[in-house]
Amino acid sequence: MALNIFKIESVEVSNNASSVTFSSIPQGYTDLVLKFSTRDTDAGTASHFGIIFNGDTGANYTSLFIRGDGSGSVLSFSQTPSYIVASYQSSAGSTANSFGTGEMYIPNYTGSNQKGVSLESMSETNNALAYMNMTAGKWTGTSAITSITAKQTIGGPFVANSTFTLYGIL
Amino acid sequence: MAITSLKSGISTRSGMVGNTLIYPGSYESIASASPSAGTAYVDFTSIPSTYTHLQIRAICRSNDGSAGNNNGIYARFNSDSGSNYSFHFLTGTNAGATGAAGLASQTEMFINAVNPRGGDTANVYSANVIDILDYANTNKYKTVRALTGDALNASGVIRLFSGLWMSATAISSIRITMEGNFAANSQLALYGVN
Numbered sequence: 396m397a398l399n400i401f402k403i404e405s406v407e408v409s410n411n412a413s414s415v416t417f418s419s420i421p422q423g424y425t426d427l428v429l430k431f432s433t434r435d436t437d438a439g440t441a442s443h444f445g446i447i448f449n450g451d452t453g454a455n456y457t458s459l460f461i462r463g464d465g466s467g468s469v470l471s472f473s474q475t476p477s478y479i480v481a482s483y484q485s486s487a488g489s490t491a492n493s494f495g496t497g498e499m500y501i502p503n504y505t506g507s508n509q510k511g512v513s514l515e516s517m518s519e520t521n522n523a524l525a526y527m528n529m530t531a532g533k534w535t536g537t538s539a540i541t542s543i544t545a546k547q548t549i550g551g552p553f554v555a556n557s558t559f560t561l562y563g564i565l
Numbered sequence: 566m567a568i569t570s571l572k573s574g575i576s577t578r579s580g581m582v583g584n585t586l587i588y589p590g591s592y593e594s595i596a597s598a599s600p601s602a603g604t605a606y607v608d609f610t611s612i613p614s615t616y617t618h619l620q621i622r623a624i625c626r627s628n629d630g631s632a633g634n635n636n637g638i639y640a641r642f643n644s645d646s647g648s649n650y651s652f653h654f655l656t657g658t659n660a661g662a663t664g665a666a667g668l669a670s671q672t673e674m675f676i677n678a679v680n681p682r683g684g685d686t687a688n689v690y691s692a693n694v695i696d697i698l699d700y701a702n703t704n705k706y707k708t709v710r711a712l713t714g715d716a717l718n719a720s721g722v723i724r725l726f727s728g729l730w731m732s733a734t735a736i737s738s739i740r741i742t743m744e745g746n747f748a749a750n751s752q753l754a755l756y757g758v759n
Contacts, residue, residue, distance in 0.1 A: 399590040402759050405617060430618060432698040432708060463655030463725075465667025490651075493729050496698050496708040517653065517727040519708045523667040525653045527727055556704045560617055562591060 398564065400428065405560040408553045411436065414546035415553065417561045420504075422539060424563030427501040429543065431516075431559045432494045433484040436551030440488040441518035441526045445478025445548040446499065448510065448540045452477050455535040465524045478548060479532035481516050486550060489520035494557065499532075505539040591759040592620070602749040603628055606742040609755045614701040614735045616757030621697075621741070623753040624690035625680050629745025632684025634717060636744040638677040638693070640728070642707065642736050650674040652728040659721045673742070674728040677713040682745060690751065691715040701735040 401424070406415050420427070435442055447456075458480040459473040474480055484495035497516025504510065510533065517527030545559060593616070598607045612619070627636035641650075652675045653667035668675070680691045695711040707730040714723035730736075741753060 400592055400758075402591045402617070430696070430698060432705070461655065461657075461663075463653070463665030465653040465665055467664055467666060469655065469663040469665050490706070490729070490731065492704075492706045492733060493731070494699075494705050494708055496696070496710045496727065498696065498710065515710065515712065515725055517710065517725075519651070519653075519706075519727055519729040521651045521669045521729060521731060523651075523653075523669050525651075525667055525727065527653060527655050527665075527725060529655065529725055556699075556702060558699055558702075 401563045403561045403563050405558065408555055408557040411552035411554055413552045414544055415559050416542060416544040418542040420541050420543065421563060422505050424565055426564040427504045428562040428564060429499045429559060431545065432496050433557040434489065434494045434554045435484060435486050435547060436554060437486040437549070438488055439486050440520055440522070441483040442486045442550035443480050443482035443548070444484060445476065445546050446481050447478045447544045447546065448534050448536055449538060449542055450544065451536055457533045459531045461529045463527050476548070479512060479514070479534065480530065481514060481545065482528045483516055483518040483526040485518045485520060489518060493519050495519055501540065507537050509537060510534045510540060593757045593759070595755045595757050597752065597754040599752050600747040602747070604747045606740050607753050608738065608740050610738045612737050612739065613757065614737070616759055618758040619697040619700045620756045620758055621695040621753060622756070623693040625693060625743060625751045626690045626748035627680045627682045627743055627745040628748045630683040632682055634679055634681050634685050634715065634720065634722065636680045636682055637675055638680060639673040639742045640676050640709065641673045641740045642730050643734060643738055645732060646672055648672055649731040650728060652726060654678065654724050654726045656722060656724045674709060674730065676709065676711045676726050676728060677724065679713065679715055679722040679724060680743065681715055681717065683748065686717045689715060689717055697736065703733050703735055706731050706733060707736060
């Protein structure tokens with residue numbers, strides 16, 4: 396059977412926004428994909444945002460990373476904040492008009508098991524130093540995912556022209 | 566006229582009784598290329614600005630006769646040969662080695678540094694998925710994300726790339742250049758993603 400992908404919804408931030416939510420996600424797909432191109436107002440050259448499912452802000456998430464920084468340094472580590480960490484995105488210290496980019500894949504989002512995700516995201520700037528992560532994430536929730544929120548957690552808000560596109564896969 | 570299901574949000578092209586339902590997926594083929602051996606580059610031109618994102622899927626091998634699995638693929642947009650590109654990557658190998666690197670103010674964008682060459686294992690090609698988000702958004706510079714790699718018999722490399730083209734112009738053409746030229750049976754396909 397051919398793989399088919401369908402746009403569910405896209406959001407383009409028009410004014411600074413601290414979060415973006417996809418709600419009432421249709422339950423008829425097999426997997427979900429979220430593509431994003433984001434920048435925030437944090438003073439640094441890179442920051443991150445968090446992704447939560449079904450409004451769950453409890454300590455129910457784990458993120459495991461492989462990180463590169465453009466200089467030969469590679470780290471592997473994990474974090475357990477109350478969201479899946481989407482690192483990295485461009486910030487106010489990045490080259491003007493540059494945005495980070497990323498994609499999160501959510502298999503079996505309607506299943507009754509805990510939800511594992513894969514995610515790649517990176518900041519971009521015209522400098523040899525920039526950050527990128529390959530991430531494995533987990534939400535311990537066993538409910539079907541009906542909403543996804545991308546929210547700023549350490550930096551300022553998403554700036555205008557940040558975009559999020561959610562797809563369903565059959 | 567597309568008909569949208571209130572339950573699932575999925576659109577169909579026709580809801581007429583007796584018709585097979587056809588689901589209009591978000592991926593549409595724009596163009597594909599199978600460069601002959603020795604071809605230096607592939608051009609995708611007249612790219613419509615009507616999609617949300619672009620994606621290139623490619624299998625590639627260099628026509629360079631030596632061995633070493635390290636010839637690169639480069640991208641250039643809208644024929645811009647100025648120093649308007651930067652790129653970064655994260656890499657891992659079968660031998661356990663990892664690394665990361667980046668360069669600013671380049672004249673083209675590095676999007677894959679590992680392609681088998683003529684002296685490497687025969688018939689092996691790199692696999693490449695290259696996303697260009699918001700390619701027609703004139704309010705932002707363009708960022709590229711590429712996941713690439715190849716697996717030879719006794720070696721292999723995987724790399725995650727990101728790249729920046731410092732232009733707010735909508736992307737209307739893409740040139741993909743292979744270091745050492747393309748080998749026969751390399752294939753590149755450009756998709757528009759709604």
